[in-house]
Amino acid sequence: xxxxxxxxxxxxxxxxxxxxxxxxxxxxxxxxxxxxxxxxxxxxxxxxxxxxxxxxxxxxxxxxxxxxxxxxxxxxxxxxxxxxxxxxxxxxxxxxxxxxxxxxxxxxxxxxxxxxxxxxxxxxxxxxxxxxxxxxxxxxxxxxxxxxxxxxxxxxxxxxxxxxxxxxxxxxxxxxxxxxxxxxxxxxxxxxxxxxxxxxxxxxxxxxxxxxxxxxxxxxxxxxxxxxxxxxxxxxxxxxxxxxxxxxxxxxxxxxxxxxxxxxxxxxxxxxxxxxxxxxxxxxxxxxxxxxxxxxxxxxxxxxxxxxxxxxxxxxxxxxxxxxxxxxxxxxxxxxxxxxxxxxxxxxxxxxxxxxxxxxxxxxxxxxxxxxxxxxxxxxxxxxxxxxxxxxxxxxxxxxxxxxxxxxxxxxxxxxxxxxxxxxxxxxxxxxxxxxxxxxxxxxxxxxxxxxxxxxxxxxxxxxxxxxxxxxxxxxxxxxxxxxxxxxxxxxx
Amino acid sequence: xxxxxxxxxxxxxxxxxxxxxxxxxxxxxxxxxxxxxxxxxxxxxxxxxxxxxxxxxxxxxxxxxxxxxxxxxxxxxxxxxxxxxxxxxxxxxxxxxxxxxxxxxxxxxxxxxxxxxxxxxxxxxxxxxxxxxxxxxxxxxxxxxxxxxxxxxxxxxxxxxxxxxxxxxxxxxxxxxxxxxxxxxxxxxxxxxxxxxxxxxxxxxxxxxxxxxxxxxxxxxxxxxxxxxxxxxxxxxxxxxxxxxxxxxxxxxxxxxxxxxxxxxxxxxxxxxxxxxxxxxxxxxxxxxxxxxxxxxxxxxxxxxxxx
Numbered sequence: 001x002x003x004x005x006x007x008x009x010x011x012x013x014x015x016x017x018x019x020x021x022x023x024x025x026x027x028x029x030x031x032x033x034x035x036x037x038x039x040x041x042x043x044x045x046x047x048x049x050x051x052x053x054x055x056x057x058x059x060x061x062x063x064x065x066x067x068x069x070x071x072x073x074x075x076x077x078x079x080x081x082x083x084x085x086x087x088x089x090x091x092x093x094x095x096x097x098x099x100x101x102x103x104x105x106x107x108x109x110x111x112x113x114x115x116x117x118x119x120x121x122x123x124x125x126x127x128x129x130x131x132x133x134x135x136x137x138x139x140x141x142x143x144x145x146x147x148x149x150x151x152x153x154x155x156x157x158x159x160x161x162x163x164x165x166x167x168x169x170x171x172x173x174x175x176x177x178x179x180x181x182x183x184x185x186x187x188x189x190x191x192x193x194x195x196x197x198x199x200x201x202x203x204x205x206x207x208x209x210x211x212x213x214x215x216x217x218x219x220x221x222x223x224x225x226x227x228x229x230x231x232x233x234x235x236x237x238x239x240x241x242x243x244x245x246x247x248x249x250x251x252x253x254x255x256x257x258x259x260x261x262x263x264x265x266x267x268x269x270x271x272x273x274x275x276x277x278x279x280x281x282x283x284x285x286x287x288x289x290x291x292x293x294x295x296x297x298x299x300x301x302x303x304x305x306x307x308x309x310x311x312x313x314x315x316x317x318x319x320x321x322x323x324x325x326x327x328x329x330x331x332x333x334x335x336x337x338x339x340x341x342x343x344x345x346x347x348x349x350x351x352x353x354x355x356x357x358x359x360x361x362x363x364x365x366x367x368x369x370x371x372x373x374x375x376x377x378x379x380x381x382x383x384x385x386x387x388x389x390x391x392x393x394x395x396x397x398x399x400x401x402x403x404x405x406x407x408x409x410x411x412x413x414x415x416x417x418x419x420x421x422x423x424x425x426x427x428x429x430x431x432x433x434x435x436x437x438x439x440x441x442x443x444x445x446x447x448x449x450x451x452x453x454x455x456x457x458x459x460x461x462x463x464x465x466x467x468x469x470x471x472x473x474x475x476x477x478x479x480x481x482x483x484x485x486x487x488x489x490x491x492x493x
Numbered sequence: 494x495x496x497x498x499x500x501x502x503x504x505x506x507x508x509x510x511x512x513x514x515x516x517x518x519x520x521x522x523x524x525x526x527x528x529x530x531x532x533x534x535x536x537x538x539x540x541x542x543x544x545x546x547x548x549x550x551x552x553x554x555x556x557x558x559x560x561x562x563x564x565x566x567x568x569x570x571x572x573x574x575x576x577x578x579x580x581x582x583x584x585x586x587x588x589x590x591x592x593x594x595x596x597x598x599x600x601x602x603x604x605x606x607x608x609x610x611x612x613x614x615x616x617x618x619x620x621x622x623x624x625x626x627x628x629x630x631x632x633x634x635x636x637x638x639x640x641x642x643x644x645x646x647x648x649x650x651x652x653x654x655x656x657x658x659x660x661x662x663x664x665x666x667x668x669x670x671x672x673x674x675x676x677x678x679x680x681x682x683x684x685x686x687x688x689x690x691x692x693x694x695x696x697x698x699x700x701x702x703x704x705x706x707x708x709x710x711x712x713x714x715x716x717x718x719x720x721x722x723x724x725x726x727x728x729x730x731x732x733x734x735x736x737x738x739x740x741x742x743x744x745x746x747x748x749x750x751x752x753x754x755x756x757x758x759x760x761x762x763x764x765x766x767x768x769x770x771x772x773x774x775x776x777x778x779x780x781x782x783x784x785x786x787x788x789x790x791x792x793x794x795x796x797x798x799x800x801x
Contacts, residue, residue, distance in 0.1 A: 310607070331742075338740065440623035
């Protein structure tokens with residue numbers, strides 16, 4: 001390729017890069033490919049919260065990768081429902097989920113809401129109808145007994161709970177436990193709202209019959225009147241419990257409660273003995289679908305606990321951005337001066353290539369997009385050093401060739417050729433380290449380490465491009481059009 | 494210029510830096526940050542700044558809320574950094590609310606981090622594995638890239654020895670600095686250490702590349718001369734690259750803000766050590782290996798001849 005053609009291609013490329021980094025860039029929208037082309041700042045720079053959630057497998061539960069993915073989706077749905085924007089959840093390792101909430105520092109409310117994300121329950125409310133949206137407490141103390149009863153074992157009367165009744169100041173919970181203890185044997189009306197039992201006005205507590213894990217499948221159906229209903233199938237081990245319950249509680253209400261909020265409160269019309277049932281109500285297509293989504297995804301497969309959380313205030317973030325930008329500019333200025341001092345004209349051209357390097361990397365950060373974190377910026381600044389190193393390697397070789405008596409043009413070509421193996425091998429070793437850092441960072445949700453590795457790797461690739469293509473092309477074009485060959489001093493010969 | 498001749502002096506200099514550092518590491522250990530031990534760090538700002546309470550008061554306040562052994566550190570004019578055992582969100586809110594009423598100030602949370610103990614130890618183990626994995630991958634790559642020269646494996650091992658040298662320098666320095674400046678070993682330190690490893694090998698390969706090239710060009714002169722020749726030839730490049738990278742890092746250290754200062758200083762030490770070890774450790778080790786010099790360490794006459 002002719003030097004001039006090359007030069008024009010490089011210039012064209014530069015124009016695209018400049019367009020990409022314009023602050024008011026409209027974004028790229030081609031078919032399904034959409035990029036807003038906005039600079040993504042990490043939590044440490046814009047302020048926000050990061051939570052590391054770990055599956056609580058203390059009860060001997062197991063968790064498959066699919067279940068973890070499901071949990072991630074559920075958490076995402078939940079967070080969106082909280083009205084928090086731009087939430088990001090990622091699975092990490094086999095049992096963890098990293099949640100990132102940019103711009104949010106009110107950690108307590110979010111964590112509380114996330115922790116609550118748990119149970120979908122079918123709750124027995126006896127003859128009380130509960131409006132959707134009503135807040136209730138759900139007690140799970142009855143469930144074990146019911147399962148045991150369904151399995152055909154004899155349920156001993158819960159003596160511990162029975163003793164507690166003797167205490168004059170029984171709390172609502174123990175009151176329920178009492179009802180359970182006496183009722184479990186007879187399977188009689190279990191569901192007296194605790195509020196009534198204790199005479200307080202607190203949120204009433206009801207007994208759960210089954211939880212969301214009992215559902216095998218859920219689907220929307222339309223009956224011949226055009227009304228929507230939701231059909232569901234229970235898991236094999238839940239069929240018996242459900243059958244027993246619906247037989248004994250015909251005509252009563254069985255509320256569907258998600259995270260302590262009543263979604264729907266259908267009445268038991270008939271005993272369901274085969275584990276297949278349907279929920280009828282005044283659904284529209286949309287509300288029916290929402291309910292299906294909640295039924296299907298509402299319950300996390302296992303409980304999660306917060307093992308790590310981190311919140312950065314927005315002011316601290318802004319300070320960090322300002323300081324890193326300042327440091328970056330000063331660092332760059334130093335390099336520009338040094339390069340001109342070391343290598344004169346080639347140094348100046350290397351500086352132009354360096355400017356292009358910075359711009360191209362930045363454009364890539366926006367395109368991919370890469371979330372810039374503080375260590376990420378540090379990695380980027382360090383990669384500027386790597387980029388300069390490639391130029392230095394080449395120019396030192398060039399100088400050597402000139403000292404050996406070669407002509408300027410030949411020295412340039414030989415310099416590139418001879419310097420290439422060292423540039424290649426040293427950069428590959430850096431990329432190997434980057435890859436290992438990236439994997440290592442992903443293992444335990446250390447997003448900062450990952451961010452650093454990604455920016456450094458991008459830096460290495462772009463620096464190779466600018467040092468090999470840009471600097472060389474520019475140097476040749478300058479040589480072609482101006483008679484610098486007559487001024488060897490400009491090359492610091 | 495004969496650089497390689499004084500190889501044992503360079504090894505001595507390295508030891509003079511590494512030994513005190515390692516001694517400090519053994520004596521004082523690494524003060525591990527909550528990233529590794531688990532716990533909570535709360536950073537708060539007080540407005541007005543005069544309302545900022547004394548450390549003892551904050552410790553007392555923590556104790557009153559059932560959190561023992563809190564450590565308080567000031568930050569800036571109006572901030573406090575409080576480290577403690579792991580506290581949850583509710584406890585944090587409770588403490589911040591108590592601060593507001595007790596000190597009659599507006600308290601804003603700049604940062605709050607909580608790490609469970611299991612996560613921390615996993616990070617440390619993960620890091621060790623990462624270093625081992627990186628070292629093995631690099632030895633393999635160098636052995637492959639230098640397959641054209643004799644004893645390609647030695648190049649890989651020497652590069653890793655130089656890398657271990659840099660790890661030792663960085664860890665030793667960190668132990669010293671941590672002891673005297675109250676720094677803590679956190680995951681940013683780990684990131685810095687891993688970067689130094691990358692840079693160290695990068696730099697060593699540039700020197701080795703020249704040896705690789707020259708050993709094909711000059712078959713007549715001895716290996717020691719080839720190595721010396723190569724290090725001298727790459728010296729200008731080493732110094733120039735070193736200067737630019739160091740200036741870049743210096744700018745970050747001076748103007749980049751407190752958050753990353755620790756990180757950047759470690760990088761500065763590591764990058765300097767990385768360049769030093771490439772020229773003064775990695776290349777001479779090749780020569781020592783080639784001559785099997787350890788056989789003659791106690792043979793004055795033979796050593797004199799070898800070090801000519």
